[in-house]
Amino acid sequence: SQTIHQWPATLVQPVGSPLSLECTVEGTSNPNLYWYRQAAGRGLQLLFYSVGIGQISSEVPQNLSASRPQDRQFILSSKKLLLSDSGFYLCAWSVSIGGAEAFFGQGTRLTVV
């Protein structure tokens, strides 16, 4: 069966520090991968998605970047965190065939202080 792992679960980082959130998927090949940010009252905002290794699409300009170094690994990064980067980050995957549901990780609560 397929599983998705996202870590860490919580993170407190000072302003200006770097960020690396990691997400891995097991039990499937060539998944579509997604990073979302969830802020109160704003639902889930799509940050990045990837349909293959090295292929990253960005939905909104921001202080964050994403990489997909391996087929089932998706990393969200920042060189210098801002206070506004605080939020709940969710990684998700879906099969590459359109219309299948997205499966979500447990999420990371990021607090920038």
Add this chain to the structure above:
Amino acid sequence: AQTVTQSQPEMSVQEAETVTLSCTYDTSESDYYLFWYKQPPSRQMILVIRQEAYKQQNATENRFSVNFQKAAKSFSLKISDSQLGDAAMYFCAYYTGNQFYFGTGTSLTVIP
């Protein structure tokens, strides 16, 4: 741009009663999919129900059903016989072109 609108930030329902959550979306695509996700306090996103846009028949999953009105771009969720475990945030989502777009969510309270 694809947008999904949930106009009810909060809803409440008496246990065992029925509640309907609203969702509208804006798209120029003809091929897409619609979903309702549930996010309980644990914050784990759970799929509730899925609808293919090319299907006229409304999807049903046990106590959960949808009213899909393609021309009106409306996709509401009906929860029958509400249970305490249904209390959660509910998100409507739209999928097209490898991307999922989510609404802002409706917080559902179930009153014992």
